[in-house]
Amino acid sequence: MTATLKDFKLLPYLLYLAKVEKGGKPVSTSSLAREFGFSQQTASRLLRELESAGLVRREVTPRGQFVGITKKAEEIFFSISSELDSILKKQVSRLSFRGKLVSGLGEGAYYMSRPLYVRQFKHLLGYEPFPGTLNIKLPHSELQKKVRLSAIEHAFISGFKSRGRSFGFIRCYPCSINRKVAGHVLVPERTHHPEDVLEIASKYNLKKRLSLKEGETVLVEISA
Amino acid sequence: MTATLKDFKLLPYLLYLAKVEKGGKPVSTSSLAREFGFSQQTASRLLRELESAGLVRREVTPRGQFVGITKKAEEIFFSISSELDSILKKQVSRLSFRGKLVSGLGEGAYYMSRPLYVRQFKHLLGYEPFPGTLNIKLPHSELQKKVRLSAIEHAFISGFKSRGRSFGFIRCYPCSINRKVAGHVLVPERTHHPEDVLEIASKYNLKKRLSLKEGETVLVEISA
DNA sequence: ATTACTATATTACGAGTAC
DNA sequence: TGTACTCGTAATATAGTAA
Numbered sequence: 001m002t003a004t005l006k007d008f009k010l011l012p013y014l015l016y017l018a019k020v021e022k023g024g025k026p027v028s029t030s031s032l033a034r035e036f037g038f039s040q041q042t043a044s045r046l047l048r049e050l051e052s053a054g055l056v057r058r059e060v061t062p063r064g065q066f067v068g069i070t071k072k073a074e075e076i077f078f079s080i081s082s083e084l085d086s087i088l089k090k091q092v093s094r095l096s097f098r099g100k101l102v103s104g105l106g107e108g109a110y111y112m113s114r115p116l117y118v119r120q121f122k123h124l125l126g127y128e129p130f131p132g133t134l135n136i137k138l139p140h141s142e143l144q145k146k147v148r149l150s151a152i153e154h155a156f157i158s159g160f161k162s163r164g165r166s167f168g169f170i171r172c173y174p175c176s177i178n179r180k181v182a183g184h185v186l187v188p189e190r191t192h193h194p195e196d197v198l199e200i201a202s203k204y205n206l207k208k209r210l211s212l213k214e215g216e217t218v219l220v221e222i223s224a
Numbered sequence: 225m226t227a228t229l230k231d232f233k234l235l236p237y238l239l240y241l242a243k244v245e246k247g248g249k250p251v252s253t254s255s256l257a258r259e260f261g262f263s264q265q266t267a268s269r270l271l272r273e274l275e276s277a278g279l280v281r282r283e284v285t286p287r288g289q290f291v292g293i294t295k296k297a298e299e300i301f302f303s304i305s306s307e308l309d310s311i312l313k314k315q316v317s318r319l320s321f322r323g324k325l326v327s328g329l330g331e332g333a334y335y336m337s338r339p340l341y342v343r344q345f346k347h348l349l350g351y352e353p354f355p356g357t358l359n360i361k362l363p364h365s366e367l368q369k370k371v372r373l374s375a376i377e378h379a380f381i382s383g384f385k386s387r388g389r390s391f392g393f394i395r396c397y398p399c400s401i402n403r404k405v406a407g408h409v410l411v412p413e414r415t416h417h418p419e420d421v422l423e424i425a426s427k428y429n430l431k432k433r434l435s436l437k438e439g440e441t442v443l444v445e446i447s448a
Numbered sequence: 449a450t451t452a453c454t455a456t457a458t459t460a461c462g463a464g465t466a467c
Numbered sequence: 468t469g470t471a472c473t474c475g476t477a478a479t480a481t482a483g484t485a486a
Contacts, residue, residue: 008235084305
């Protein structure tokens with residue numbers, strides 16, 4: 001029923017071609033070969049295989065070829081993507097972050113006290129958040145795990161405009177902090193933080209309640 | 225930097241193993257071979273390759289083996305998944321649905337006139353929706369495309385409770401209808417429709433404005 | 449029933465080269 | 468510069484078996 005690749009061998013090349021397609025630049029067999037570290041002949045054969053499998057259209061010219069992925073390839077991407085998602089959803093229990101407590105600049109407190117946010121917070125998450133957030137700076141090694149959040153069930157606090165200023169929506173992922181207190185990782189639409197900072201809201205003043213000091217390592221576990 | 229598979233050849237087996245792992249059942253080399261249509265010997269070799277590549281842990285017993293995917297494999301799943309997502313996001317311009325107009329049962333009008341929905345609609349989408357939705361029944365062939373919606377930027381209208389009744393959140397995907405009028409595909413948290421019906425909101429009375437009749441084919445194009 | 453070794457068959461790769 | 472053919476060789480899969 002759903003489109004499938006008999007052999008996943010072709011997948012990385014298909015992914016690559018899908019990416020360069022957007023650039024509108026032609027692909028040569030030798031550039032493809034260089035990219036993946038095999039011979040020009042192999043690249044040529046792969047492109048022909050992809051074409052005869054109905055995964056790409058090609059326009060071969062004397063100075064390169066224009067390659068575009070087909071609808072069939074796109075459908076394969078989707079079916080693999082959704083299969084991966086369904087596997088990863090079951091795997092999320094293991095998602096945790098370890099980072100160091102850094103001082104916020106007070107924006108957390110500002111945002112967490114906007115009445116239109118607070119109301120949604122109470123309504124969707126069941127508590128009134130402490131007016132202030134815990135900011136956890138993640139080391140580079142933990143950073144890539146942030147993308148995994150998107151696969152997790154979360155509450156969605158919608159944005160609003162107030163006095164000409166617009167406040168974006170916020171995704172809220174249930175979590176525990178140091179295995180002691182529950183809260184939510186906040187991922188705002190427009191972050192006012194660098195990407196490597198995790199912002200955490202809770203009913204409590206987490207810093208006080210957990211006696212945390214600046215620079216201290218904090219464990220945040222997603223509890224979906 | 226991000227975990228990567230030198231060869232995607234192993235990916236389908238890894239996916240399969242990730243799925244059966246959840247079942248807690250053992251995998252035999254011959255069952256794996258049967259599943260994929262190659263020899264038992266090849267299955268044995270693949271499992272050993274996966275193990276030495278650090279992608280699975282194994283416990284081999286005289287009557288089968290228990291296989292579990294490792295954290296490394298999981299990270300590869302995530303990196304492929306996010307790569308696919310980024311490619312698919314750029315591809316959405318091509319997402320369209322073709323289905324037949326069916327009569328709603330009036331719920332569309334009911335929902336579209338709840339003040340708390342209407343307010344968010346005006347605020348987030350910039351218009352006051354016509355109190356009623358267009359219901360498009362999708363043929364089976366179009367149905368699988370619905371999953372692709374999740375990759376598309378959309379507005380998020382949050383739910384609320386009113387007189388003991390709770391109204392779920394609604395995802396709103398910008399679209400055009402018959403290439404003439406703009407609107408939004410509504411995907412409610414708890415749908416009151418069968419999965420094969422697309423519900424469309426607009427500023428206008430779409431049925432009148434486009435002179436649509438029951439059973440007529442309607443083209444809905446996502447305009448993200 | 450299993451897993452996994454060794455030897456042979458099959459397939460994929462790349463150098464040389466034509467266009 | 469391109470692409471893509473042939474063909475010798477390298478890599479990979481399977482058959483036959485042992486444990």
